[in-house]
Amino acid sequence: MGVMRIGHISIRVLDMDAALKHYENVLGLTRTHEDSEGNVYLKCWDEWDKYSLVLNESEKAGMNHIAYKVENDSDLDVFKQRIADYGVDVEEVAGGYLECTGRALKLNLPSGHEFYLYAEKEFVGKAVGVTNPDPWPDGVKGAAVHWLDHALLICELDPEKGINKVAENVKFLQDALDFYLGEQVMVGPDGDIIAAAWMFRSSTPHDIAFVGGERMGFHHCAFFLDEWNDVLKAADIMAKNRVKIDVTPQRHGITRGYTIYFFDPSGNRNETFAGLGYLAQPDMPVITWTEDELWRGIFYHTGEEAGQFTDVYT
Amino acid sequence: MVETKKNVRYIINIENTGETYESADGEHLLVGMVKLGRKGIPSGCHGGGCGVCKIKVKNGKYRKLTLSREHVSKEEESQGFSLACRTIPESDIRLSAVGQFKKVVTKSYGFV
Ligand code: FES
Ligand SMILES: [Fe+2]
Numbered sequence: 342m343g344v345m346r347i348g349h350i351s352i353r354v355l356d357m358d359a360a361l362k363h364y365e366n367v368l369g370l371t372r373t374h375e376d377s378e379g380n381v382y383l384k385c386w387d388e389w390d391k392y393s394l395v396l397n398e399s400e401k402a403g404m405n406h407i408a409y410k411v412e413n414d415s416d417l418d419v420f421k422q423r424i425a426d427y428g429v430d431v432e433e434v435a436g437g438y439l440e441c442t443g444r445a446l447k448l449n450l451p452s453g454h455e456f457y458l459y460a461e462k463e464f465v466g467k468a469v470g471v472t473n474p475d476p477w478p479d480g481v482k483g484a485a486v487h488w489l490d491h492a493l494l495i496c497e498l499d500p501e502k503g504i505n506k507v508a509e510n511v512k513f514l515q516d517a518l519d520f521y522l523g524e525q526v527m528v529g530p531d532g533d534i535i536a537a538a539w540m541f542r543s544s545t546p547h548d549i550a551f552v553g554g555e556r557m558g559f560h561h562c563a564f565f566l567d568e569w570n571d572v573l574k575a576a577d578i579m580a581k582n583r584v585k586i587d588v589t590p591q592r593h594g595i596t597r598g599y600t601i602y603f604f605d606p607s608g609n610r611n612e613t614f615a616g617l618g619y620l621a622q623p624d625m626p627v628i629t630w631t632e633d634e635l636w637r638g639i640f641y642h643t644g645e646e647a648g649q650f651t652d653v654y655t
Numbered sequence: 656m657v658e659t660k661k662n663v664r665y666i667i668n669i670e671n672t673g674e675t676y677e678s679a680d681g682e683h684l685l686v687g688m689v690k691l692g693r694k695g696i697p698s699g700c701h702g703g704g705c706g707v708c709k710i711k712v713k714n715g716k717y718r719k720l721t722l723s724r725e726h727v728s729k730e731e732e733s734q735g736f737s738l739a740c741r742t743i744p745e746s747d748i749r750l751s752a753v754g755q756f757k758k759v760v761t762k763s764y765g766f767v
Contacts, residue, residue, distance in 0.1 A: 355703055355721040400724040402704030498767050528765035536765040553766050585701035608704020608723070608740075632765050651766050652756045653699035653707055655723070 342419070343519055344542045347549070348410035348459060349392055350492055350562050352609055353399035353655075357381065359606035360396050367582050368564060368611070369485040370394060373465060376440050385564065386468035386478050387487035391441045394489060394562075402607040402655040404559035406455035407492055408439065409548070414460040420518065421446055427517040436461075451509035452496035453557045458518075483582075484575035486564035490614050491547050493560040495654050498553025500534050507551045511538045514549070523547055523621050524595050524628040526635050536635075539596060546596035546618040558654040561602065563612035572599045575613045579603055587648035594641040595630060602648055609655050666747040669695035670713060683720070684710070684739040684748070696752040701740045707754040708739035715748035726754075 354360035357379070364370045364383055373392050374382035382392035390410070397405055411417060417433070424431040424446065431448040439445050443461030450456050468478035477485070496506035514520035523546045526537035539547035552560060566572055572590045579586055579601070587602035587610060599615040630638035637644040663680035667687070672695040678687035685698050685708055699707040706726030712735045719732075722741040736753065 355723060402702070402723045402725070498764065500764050526765060534764060536767075553764070555767060587700075604700040604702050604704070606702050608700030608702030610700065635765050649699045649705075649707070649756075651762075652697075653705040655700070655704040655725075 342412055342416050344409045344411050344458065344548075346410055346543050347393075347489055347491060348390070348408040348457075348462065349395060350407050350489065351380075351395035351397055351405035352559075352562070352605075353397050353401055353403050353405060353607070354605065354609070355399070355402060355607040357396060357398040360398075363582075363584070363605045364394060364396065365482060367483045367578060367584055368613075369481045369483040371468075374441060380440075382440060384465060385486050385488045386481050387565075388489070389464060389466050391463040391465050395440075402609050404454070404492075404494070404562075404609075404655070406457060407494075407549075408442075408445070408457035408459060409542075410462070411458050411460050414443065417444065417446055417458060417460055420458055423517045424448060427513060429513060429517065450494075451513050452494060452506035452551065454494050454496075483578050484564075484566065484571070484613060486566060486575075486613060488565050490545070490563045490565040491549055492562040493550040493552060495554035495556070495558035495560050496551045497555070497557055498536060499555075500529060505534065505553070506557070507538055507553045508535045510551050511535065511540065514540055518542075520549070521621070521623050521625070522627050523625065524630065524638075526552075526595075526630045526632070526638060528632040528635070532631060536632075537630075541621045544621050546598070546621050554651070554654070559609060560654045561610035561612045563600075563614040566599075566613050566615040568615050569599050572601060572613055572615045576601050587653070588640065588650070591647065592641045594634075594638040595628075602650075607655075610653070665715075665744040667744065668747075668749045669693075670749060670751040671695075672752065678744050678748075680745075681743065684708075684742050684744065684750075688739075696739045696750075697754050697756050698740075703738050703741040706738065707756065709752075709754035710737055710739050710742070710750045711735050711753055712737060712742070713749045713751065715744065715750075716746040717742050717744050717748060719743070 370383040441463040445459035674695040697707040699705040703722035
């Protein structure tokens with residue numbers, strides 16, 4: 342019972358051809374489906390469900406929605422009740438409302454981001470199969486990312502007006518959806534305002550993260566790589582393809598991941614995230630970063646803001 | 656391989672910071688600025704999505720790549736507003752930077 346992992350993210354792009362070149366050739370996803378409206382669906386080689394990324398050509402960049410997969414179809418009934426009891430509006434949509442996906446729960450997080458839970462999605466299989474598989478497949482392009490790992494959403498934060506959508510999201514995900522809080526950034530004169538949160542359901546440090554900002558937005562979605570050398574090679578591939586890199590290979594203090602931040606051709610931020618980080622477990626004590634060391638948490642080596650982490654998002 | 660034409664260069668003048676730099680034909684306005692270490696226009700995603708590089712062109716000819724309507728409306732576009740990373744000069748350009756980063760000193764709660 343419960344949420345297993347991030348299932349997919351739907352992103353708006355300004356130019357579909359440019360976006361496909363980026364996600365196919367630079368990151369190495371493959372196209373698995375196109376719907377009647379021209380939205381394109383892609384998956385990574387190590388994923389088994391039909392898609393983890395939806396590209397939607399639009400006049401504006403940013404995220405349409407994010408979806409998480411639950412273990413059993415009956416979990417949806419339980420969550421529907423719990424979400425409603427919590428006081429958040431939730432609607433059940435029929436199978437097919439999300440392409441190639443079973444019935445789903447549609448809601449908005451307290452921050453406003455559109456969010457789905459579903460239990461079933463068409464099965465495609467890993468590129469290496471399941472019988473005596475090779476460790477990696479031949480012919481994958483670019484950085485050959487393994488899977489969609491997590492996303493970071495910007496949530497409105499204005500403590501002087503008493504607005505903290507980071508805090509509201511954390512409480513909702515904990516109370517209604519059984520997410521665990523892995524790490525948090527605490528700010529303000531008394532250090533009692535939560536300005537960022539990393540939450541998990543799987544055994545990795547985060548399946549979703551929230552950072553406070555001026556307006557609701559999409560900060561990045563991250564794709565998994567095994568290790569540091571893969572991160573270096575991914576950065577080479579980005580440079581070869583003249584991808585706009587925001588932050589070159591680095592370590593995060595928070596989650597301990599190895600990272601590159603970069604932008605897709607529509608200005609949506611992507612990340613390649615490598616390494617386990619650490620084993621995240623329900624009984625793990627919450628890790629706290631204080632305001633004076635918060636940039637050490639984000640970029641561990643310099644302890645300073647790098648790239649345009651705070652002000653640039655879609 | 657990424658090909659860029661390097662023969663023709665235009666003079667870009669950022670009115671509100673007084674900076675001047677050269678931009679190559681076929682490259683958007685942030686490429687030359689960043690290469691030359693100038694900082695007059697905020698530089699973010701270079702994809703027309705984040706809006707920090709918003710400019711108002713006062714003078715000059717240019718063409719535009721697709722940009723997010725979130726940051727430049729049709730009406731603004733007709734008044735000369737654009738995003739620097741979506742603007743390719745076709746003559747010398749005089750512009751002012753409209754988009755802005757928040758100053759770190761004004762952030763009293765970590766990220767905001
Ligand atoms: S730098 Fe993001 S829109 Fe130009
Ligand atoms: Fe991340």
